[in-house]
Amino acid sequence: MRKRPGIFTRTNIIFGVFCLILFSILTVLNYRQAIGYAGGYASDVRAYLPEEYGSSVFRIIPLVFQWLYEPGGTVLGIAFFMSAVTCGVIVVVRIFVGFLLRREGIEEKSRMVPVMSAASIFAMSVYLPKIHEYFYIGAWSGFPWHNPPYQLMVCFSLLSLLFFFKLYDRYPVESSRNMWPAFVAFALAVFVSVGAKPSFVFGFFPLMAILLLRRMIKKHESVPFSRRFARAVPFGVALLPSVAYLIYFYFADAAETASGGIAINFAYLYKMAGDPVLKPILGLAFPLWILCFHVKKLRTNIIYVMAWLMFAVNLAIYLLFVEAGERFLHGNFGWGLLFSVFFLFVAGISLYAEDWISVKKIGANTQKKICLGVGGLLFAAHLISGLVFFSYAVGGKGY
Numbered sequence: 001m002r003k004r005p006g007i008f009t010r011t012n013i014i015f016g017v018f019c020l021i022l023f024s025i026l027t028v029l030n031y032r033q034a035i036g037y038a039g040g041y042a043s044d045v046r047a048y049l050p051e052e053y054g055s056s057v058f059r060i061i062p063l064v065f066q067w068l069y070e071p072g073g074t075v076l077g078i079a080f081f082m083s084a085v086t087c088g089v090i091v092v093v094r095i096f097v098g099f100l101l102r103r104e105g106i107e108e109k110s111r112m113v114p115v116m117s118a119a120s121i122f123a124m125s126v127y128l129p130k131i132h133e134y135f136y137i138g139a140w141s142g143f144p145w146h147n148p149p150y151q152l153m154v155c156f157s158l159l160s161l162l163f164f165f166k167l168y169d170r171y172p173v174e175s176s177r178n179m180w181p182a183f184v185a186f187a188l189a190v191f192v193s194v195g196a197k198p199s200f201v202f203g204f205f206p207l208m209a210i211l212l213l214r215r216m217i218k219k220h221e222s223v224p225f226s227r228r229f230a231r232a233v234p235f236g237v238a239l240l241p242s243v244a245y246l247i248y249f250y251f252a253d254a255a256e257t258a259s260g261g262i263a264i265n266f267a268y269l270y271k272m273a274g275d276p277v278l279k280p281i282l283g284l285a286f287p288l289w290i291l292c293f294h295v296k297k298l299r300t301n302i303i304y305v306m307a308w309l310m311f312a313v314n315l316a317i318y319l320l321f322v323e324a325g326e327r328f329l330h331g332n333f334g335w336g337l338l339f340s341v342f343f344l345f346v347a348g349i350s351l352y353a354e355d356w357i358s359v360k361k362i363g364a365n366t367q368k369k370i371c372l373g374v375g376g377l378l379f380a381a382h383l384i385s386g387l388v389f390f391s392y393a394v395g396g397k398g399y
Contacts, residue, residue, distance in 0.1 A: 011111055011114055012114075014114075015094070015114040015118065018118055019087045019090060019091070019118075022083075022086075022087055022090070023083045023084070023087050024083075025394060026079075026082070026083035026086055026087070027076075027079045027080060027083045028079075028394070029041075029145065029393060029394050030045065030078065030079035030082040030083055031075060031076060031079035032396065033045040033046070033146065034046060034049065034075040034078055034079060035075060037396065038396065040396030040397070040398065041396045041398065042146065042398035042399065043145075043146035043147070043398070043399075044146055044147045044148065044149075045078070045082070045146070045148055048061050048062050048065050048148060048149075049065055049069060049075070049078075050062070050065065050066045050069050053065075055253075055256060056252075056256065057249065057252045057253050057256055058195075058245075058248075058249075058252075059149070059195060059196070059249075060149075060152065060192060060195035060196050061148050061149045061152060061196060064081060065078055065148075068081055082148055082151065085148075085151050085152050085155055086121065086143075086145075086151055088155045089121055089151070089154050089155045089158070090117060090118050090120070090121055092155060092158045092159055092162070093117045093120050093121070093158065093346055093349075094113060094114055094117035094118075095162065096158055096161070096162050096346055096350075097113050097116075097117055097346065097349055097350045097353060098113060099162060099165075099166070100303060100347070100350035101113070101350060101353060101354060101357075103165075103169070103303070104301070104354060106354055106357055106358075109357070110353060110356055110357050110360065112352075112353050112356045112357075113349075113353050116349045116352065116353065116379070117349065119379070119383050120342075120345055120346060120349060121143050121386075122143065122383055122386035122387050122390055123141065123142075123286070123345055123379065123382035123383055123386050124136070124139060124141050124142030124143065124283075124382060124385050124386040124389055125139035125140050125141050125142060125279070125282050125283040125382070125385060126282040126283075126285055126378075126381045126382055126385050127139075127282075127385040127388065127389075128278075128282065131275055131278050131279060131282065132279070132282075134399070135385070135388070135389040135392060135399065136389060136399040137399065138279065139279070139283055140279055140280050140282070140283020140284060140337075140338075140341060141283040141284065141338070141341045141342065141345070141382070142338075142386060142389060143342075143386070144338075144399065145390065145393040145399070146393070146398070146399050149196045149197040150196075150197055150335055150338070150339075152192070152193075152196035152197075153193050153196040153197040153199065153200055153335070153339065154339055154342060156189045156190075156192040156193040156196065157189075157193045157200040157204075157339055157343075158343070158346070159185075159189040159193075160186065160189040160190045160193055160200070160204070161204070161303075161306075161343070163182060163185050163186035163189055164186060164208060164235075165302075165303055166182060167179060167182055167183065167186060167235070168211065168212075168215075168302075171212070171215065171231055171232065171235075172215065172216070172220060172223045172227065172228040172231045172232070173220075173222070173223060174231075175231065176230070176231045176233075176234045179234075180234075183234050183235075183237075183238050184238075186238050187237075187238035187239070187241060187242075190238065190239060190242045191241050191242050191245065193242075194242045194245055194246060194249075195245060197335055198245075198246055198249060199314075199332070199333070199335035199336035199339065200336055200339055201242060201246070202313070202314065202317055202336050203310040203311075203313040203314040203317070203336050203340060204310065205239065206313065207306060207309055207310060207313065208235070211302070211306070212232050212235055215228075216228045216229060216232050262321055262322075262323060265320075265321075265322045283341065284341060284344065285378045285381065285382065286345060286348055286375065286378045286379045286382055287341070287344035287345060287347070287348045289371075289374060289375050289378050290348040290351050290352060290371075290375060291308070291348075293355075293367065293368075293370075293371040293375075294351050297351065303347065304347050304351070307340070307343050307344050307346075307347040308344070310340045310343065311337070311340040311341065311343075311344055313340075314336040314337040314339075314340040315337055315340075317333050317336060317337070318333050318334050318336070318337045321333050345382075352372070352375055352376075352379070355368055355371060355372055356372060359372065
């Protein structure tokens with residue numbers, strides 16, 4: 001029996017060093033955003049500092065910032081926290097991609113996985129000056145270095161999906177009693193995601209319900225329907241704290257801001273964002289390319305199906321709904337869409353890595369060579385655009 005490699009492999013050490021270097025750079029960026037260094041570094045960080053945040057509505061980022069903030073002192077603790085969250089996203093992406101590969105019966109050995117996982121956070125819309133007036137505003141993909149709630153939401157939304165699919169793979173065969181620690185972790189991850197920004201769950205909750213209902217109804221030889229139903233109940237119970245918070249947040253926020261609630265205004269912000277065809281293609285070039293060569297996965301890989309369905313649901317939400325009142329142009333229904341695009345990149349990376357590993361083992365046919373070659377170039381284009389945008393952010397040029 002072949003012994004599994006330990007944690008301290010050369011690949012893991014290099015990955016860890018990269019995360020430490022990125023942590024250091026991000027700490028400088030987050031600190032400068034928090035103090036508005038040299039009159040630049042436009043961001044939302046200062047809006048959540050205790051001296052600026054005037055809302056009484058409970059949200060996780062202002063609460064954490066209040067704990068870490070030293071009045072009249074330093075915001076370094078806040079900078080450390082946000083840097084840890086962002087580096088945490090990279091770590092979770094790597095764990096998630098490894099989980100996806102193992103789910104397909106592939107052991108993660110390739111250096112491609114940590115490299116693309118580390119690069120995922122920088123991937124953004126392929127920037128073309130004639131199409132994009134700005135790097136970030138109006139783009140369909142990209143990591144908003146200026147927005148702490150979204151960064152925390154991404155980290156815990158990925159964890160929520162990871163915990164959910166680990167539980168889903170064991171349902172309904174295994175008793176829920178044996179999985180209560182995983183259910184607690186799932187409930188906490190979803191709650192933190194919602195408490196940071198409620199956007200993720202609008203696409204996740206209905207799809208999760210459909211997946212569980214589909215598996216509950218489907219006949220299983222060894223598990224009767226009554227037991228399948230009983231073992232699905234903990235999934236719903238795990239979401240109750242998050243649902244309660246959503247109800248609280250909606251009414252508390254509406255009462256405080258007099259925003260006027262939610263209105264239907266078809267594609268208004270979508271049309272304002274610029275070219276309605278080329279911008280989405282440039283934002284999703286890599287995931288779309290991977291889809292072209294893995295359409296069959298939509299029949300066999302439930303997580304890949306979930307990724308595209310979540311994108312479709314969040315796109316529909318973005319096209320249909322806006323906030324009425326003073327936040328009409330804020331585009332807050334677009335945060336869920338931005339996350340779902342990021343998740344498409346994560347799913348795409350896992351399929352790309354799957355092809356890469358299979359090519360190393362058994363060789364490549366022409367189709368796989370084209371998929372890997374062009375796919376690698378497209379991902380590189382996303383990465384280069386994102387690194388330029390990141391350099392702008394570190395240099396204080398905003399977004």
